Amino acid sequence: MQKRVFFPLLFSSFSTSSSSSLLKIVTSSSLEITDDFLLSSFLPLSMNPSQIAMNHICSSINQQQKRSTNNTNVLLQLDLEDHLLSHVSTDDISRILLRCQSKPLSALSFFNWAKTHLPNKLMPRNYCLIIHILTWSRFFSQARTFLYEMSEKYPKFDLFDCLVDSTSGDCNWSPTVFGIIVKVFVKMGKIDEGLRVLKKMVKMEFLPTTNECNCVMSGLIKANRSAECWDVRDLMKKSRIHSDTYTFNILTNVLCKCGNVGKAKEFMEEMEVEGFNPDIVTYNTLITGFTRKGKMDEAFYLYKIMHRRGVVPDSITYTLLITGLCQNGRTAEAHRLFHQMLHREVEPDGFMYNALIVGYCNQGKLMKGKLMLQEMIQAGFLPDRFTCYMMVESYMKAGELLPCLNMLAQLRKLGVSISFEIYTSLVVSLCREGRPNAARNLQNLLILKGDDGFNLNLEIYNNLINGYCSTDFIAEALELKDEMIAQGVEPNVDSYRFLITSLCRNERSADGESLIWEMVESFKLVPDFNILQSLLNGYCKKREYLKAETFLDNLAQKFQISETRNYNILINALCEEGNLTKSIELQNKMLKLGILPNAQTCKFLISAISRTHQS
Template sequence: MTRALHNPLNQTLTRSANFCINFIVKVPFSSSSLQTIENTHSKTLSNPLYNLLPENQNPNQIVNLISSSLKQTNSKLKHLQNDIKSLVPHLGSNEITRVLLRFQSDSFSALTFFNWVKNDLCIELSSHNYSYIVHILAWSKNFHLAMELLCELIDLVKDRSNCEDVFEMLLFCSKDCNFDPVVFDMLIKGYVRKGMVREGVMAFRKSLEAGYLPSVISCNCLLNGLLRLNFFDQCWLVYEEMGRVGIHPNSYTFNILTHVFCKDGNVDKVNEFLERMEEEGFDPDLVTYNTLISSYCKKGRLTDAFYLYRIMYRRGVIPDLVSYTALMNGLCKEGRVREAHQLFHRMVHRGLDPDIVSYNTLISGYCKEGRLQESKYLMHEMIGSGICPDRYTCRVLVEEYAKQGRLLSALNLVVELRRFGVPISSDIYDYLMVSLCNEERPFAARNLLGRISMDGYVPKQDIYYKLIESFCRCDSLADALLLKAEMEHRRIEADRVTYKALICCMCRTGKIHEAESLIEEMLKSGILPDAQICRALIQCYCKKLDVYKAESLLKFFAKEFQIFDTESYNFLVSTLTEDGDVNKLMELQDRMLKVGFAPNSLTCKHIIHGLVNATRLEKQKLLVS
């Protein structure tokens, strides 16, 4: 390498090449002169004069260099990256495609190169590059990786928000390489997987127009996607198109369409459809019958559901757990739990082991009828069978105990379940805490909190709010403040309802100064008071006969927060009437009118009462004198 640099001929060639390149860039050529060939998909300048440069500096040689390196060992790509660092900017979409096409019979090398460009060189690959690698992988039967990259291509086109069409690109690229029409099936599935079902329908139709028949599997995938989105009309259009072009449905197709009938509410047309299904040579299978039985049960048509259940045996289709559970659920909805339980026993006698859904169906049915003893018996039977009650089981039982006013029994049930090793979800604990607070039993709720906190339960802010409110309603201010301190330690901020509960409790228990301090804290937190807080403070001061302070606060709330609470005003008027000082009463009314308080009928009653009191007191003074 060193000798080559000192060679005079080599130096002359290098200087000549540099001169020619600079001349080409600076001097405009005529149409007959040598020009740079531009390609929208390529960054390389295909100029013959580049051939005067060493191979690893010649942009025209980048495809050969990479291909040669790939043919030796894939690990050489990283070493090559350093050797051709100056050429990497010339590795455009066109060059990437040329390398891929050279290795279309060696999918491993093609994929290695593709990932090297994408991950190591961090070059943004074009939609066409993706299309070629998808074709190469599909042709090599590497369908899993092909589907992954096809989904990436779908996302790529979607994110770029351009007018590119994935189907058209795949079709265009298929002309230059070996390809398997299965890629168009994969495209339909890819669209459905990405939730782009409308695009999947378009790909289905374009495949037919191009002369490629999608497989029944991809059609079923498309029908399933349309069913999930409740596009029932589109389902039938796709099915009709399948029949027109000769794509033969299978039993899975018919089961999907049975679901369409049931979800669309056309259960009455099912018999006609089943006849067509039999004409096609397909007998309804277990999935078909279960779909129909479940649909009939949901619509309350138990007679039809049990008719199908009997037909299944005649046709040699043995009902499974799904069949029995659907029928039991239908019976329970109509309040026929005893019959559902009998069907449960019949299912067990026929050799089927009940699962969690079967037990939950019966437990829920008994709970709805308020028959907790039977529900609990089933729960024990379930645990004895080695089936652990789930969140639904626990929730149904606990809620029914609470509904019957038996919260203590609900708590005992939770303790019992924990002893059996059944995990209790946090929402059940939340429900119990709220129920205890609603029954004004905050001490029991706090004791429960203490026990379950050791199991890792962390109460949400709503639970803290409920507990504080409940303690405040019981005038247990100290306990409420302890909980508030615990909230602050957990960095949970109090809301207006919590502040209101605490302030009202303080006012009821005569702790007016603490209430005022809490209002200041509330205002610093950016929470504004309401009429109820205003009322609690005014009433507290009035009970202490501090009318001046009550009036000041009333004005303060009106001016600062536009709270004009007539009830507070009337309470203040009522307090003054007890003194029988009519002058003070009239002066107060004048001052309040200026602030914005207007008297109502109750205010007039209080004033009349004050006048009566004043007259009575005057008479008493005259009698005494």
Template sequence: MYLKPPNSSLNKTTLKSLKISYFLHQSFNFYHILSRFSTSSLANISDSQPTSLSTSLYTFLPHTQNPNNIVNIICSNFKILKKRPNFSVLENDIKVLENDLKGVISHLGTQEITRVLLRCQSDSYTALCFFNWVRNDLCISPNVHNYCVLVHILVWSKNFSKAMALLLEVIELSRSVSGGSDVFKVLVLSTNECSWEPVVFEMLVKAYVKKGMVREGFSVFRRMVRFGLVPSVVTVNCLLTGLSKFNYVDRCWYLFEEMGRIGVRANCFTFNILTHVLCKGEDVNKVNKFLDEMEEKGFIPDVVTYNTLIDSYCKKRRLKEAIYLFNIMYRRGVLPDLVTYTALVNGYCKDMNMREAHKLFHRMIQEGLCPDVTSYNTLICGYCREGMMHEARTLLRDMIGNGVLPDNFCCWILVKGYEKQDRLLSALNLLVELQRFNVLIPKDIYNYLIVALCKDNRALAAKNLLDRMSTDGHETTEKIFNEIVNCLYQLEMQKVNP
């Protein structure tokens, strides 16, 4: 008896089933090979699109293991999390999400990040949570384009503080990318994908200024103008301040001219910044001419304007012009403030006219202004420079009595004032007095006085000061210790060989 061979139709069906099984088996093997050879570091995932062959094979995989579904899986999971009170994402939720994505997480690249972000345009908080999850939990580094898309989403949602923080980050990222990356260009290109507000480009200018990259900020301003975007006066003032800080005088005036051309109306802050720019130069006539032009445009100088001019005149030893402006302030109803008086006191001190400086200081107090540490330091420094240590010490006591503790600069100028008069013991008494008022003596002052005492052959005084220094919690250096040892040795040698 023998088995009857299968009929032809059954044989074809069986063969077809075997082929499908084999094909599916090969598909799964191919998928695992792809996963095995994917980069071990999720921070460096290729942005290249999958080939048509691999894409067709993905259709045979389960839903949660199909890389084509990664965006849908992420969005659906975050949609569930969003329904919770306060949208609280717990550590367990992160583990669940990562478990759902285990089969496809290696395929999460920058293009998929952008797609998820674009789906979250109407919910900036969800977009930000997803972005932070990607870079913090998955350790995937978003690219400049990802940052720019999220910045647009945040700005559109009026979340300006978070957007500014991300702009500062993306500026750093663009500098680290090989060959650099044009953040402005990427922001412009991103406008084709999502909703956006023109203010985002003004924020980019401010971000560059915050980073100290004022030339890049200036470049963004010029490109904005070419694109037909008109920045606000606040943004222009921010850029002007940055340019002034780095002494880009020509660009400041170019910016001022551009304001008039594109229709940005200057305000009092603009004129005060430009007054400060002019005061850095030596041409007083330019300053006066500019002030006349400002008044013709309806600008009335305020206390900041006068303070800028008075401080500039005092630093350049043009005390007469400063006093003249001080008197003009009263005539025009602009009351001087603490900055005004401090600048003039400094001017008198530099002119070695301590009597007028003292009178002006007390006039300031009579006007109801409370001197701060800078005001006191200015007059104390003037006294010390002129060798008037008794007056400086008296003012120090008044300063402490009024609740203003001396800072490191104040301590330094007093100690050097005494050292200049060879009154080291008076300097030591000063330190003792300051410590009674809980003033922390800087380590550098201790070292300075120890060396000075050793040079004056006061080894015991230097050793006592070293002990006091240790009590204050300062550690000595080998150099200072050797200074005291050498001084003690010299004293012993003098006793042996008088």
């Protein structure tokens, strides 16, 4: 067992990197010394393992310096035995770094070696020294890398305070390092830390640069904390840190988000005082913010100021104002502004025309929308998909479906791509107006051309089927049902309801029953009450009560679909005809099948009995 010896008092040097030799007093209660430590302490320097390790490391560093490589990724080639490595302390690492500070690449090479071979010996002070050395030598990228590492490895340590503390002594350092900390924190998403460091820098008179202040403001915007950018702006003004164009761009963006016209006016005055004249980009950015918030009066205030300051509005300015007016239901004003713009020889763009057309469509002014569309095409612009959709909606509301189709045909010839939603709306509207053949022709035309990505789906088929069924074109509806199945589109309950209802209404209940078995057996669809009601009423209308009863029995036996209200339809029909005996037999049959009569059943039977007694 290794013998342990305790000394009552021991003096040891604290660090050679400090400006003066400081002695640290350690009491026996806080330091335990092993025999190995005592032995090495009393050995001459040439035999001291700590000194041997230091000499070996420094020798290897010197050899690497002679090779004079400029590669920042080169690792130190050093073979040091394990028993010597154990004697290299944290302070030894600091001493070696300080010796190498005039050769930053050597210091970097040694530090990377230490990260691999002495990871447990590296402390925040070692990181601070290498960061200072690299920053002083303008190796900013490598310094940032170690700041990231230090922040993740020692999250409880204050990076700013650690770096300030390590500036004492013989280490060369530059205030630039504190600005790098700000940028590192912002990039890591630690906005509060970055802001705190910025304020500390000002307090300790390490004035941050404009770029560092801009970096914090950009981080605040990304974190949806735009209002706090004005705090940074105030800090810059108090510290007399000059703004640059990027500063004003950031603050302009902030104003766009808040839409404060008073602040915008004050801000532009500040720009002028500092020698920055707001240009067309500044005004357009601010106008964008106001129009997005619907503050059109504020946007026009800026528009007037532009003229007074000699800044000529461009097409973007007019597009923003015209679009904003149209979105706020002021299309007539937008149109007047459009004509003023033309009078001032500013070329219109497609966005203006689209905005005006949509504005008129929203107000139900189809004729004015048509005229603007014609004017737009004559000017060499084509409507976008949304504008086409709004025009089609206006045509449909006005009941002008055929003129609408003519308009779309004209637009297609001009190369306008018509969206799937527009065609769907047209097909639905034509079907609802009782024009299924026109809808079918439009569908066939689209399938043949196939240039708008138009694929028939369940919604289209159901509307076409319903359109044909509503007008009693049953053969065409059945043909569509077969077509959709062949195309891989499975019908749903609605598809069969339209068909079965139409068949039964036209006294083809047997065909309707066949479709019910098809939907149940082929597609596992459960017929709803409306479908069953249509079929049963169809049989009862033709006095085919036995077929209706047989159908109900099969439905209950094969698919366990049985409801009192289905039997009530048949019982009511029998009672209305005066066939009380058959009605009572059917009620008894319901009881045997476990189907309980309800109040409606009793009402039908009582009414039939009453009529029988009266007669």
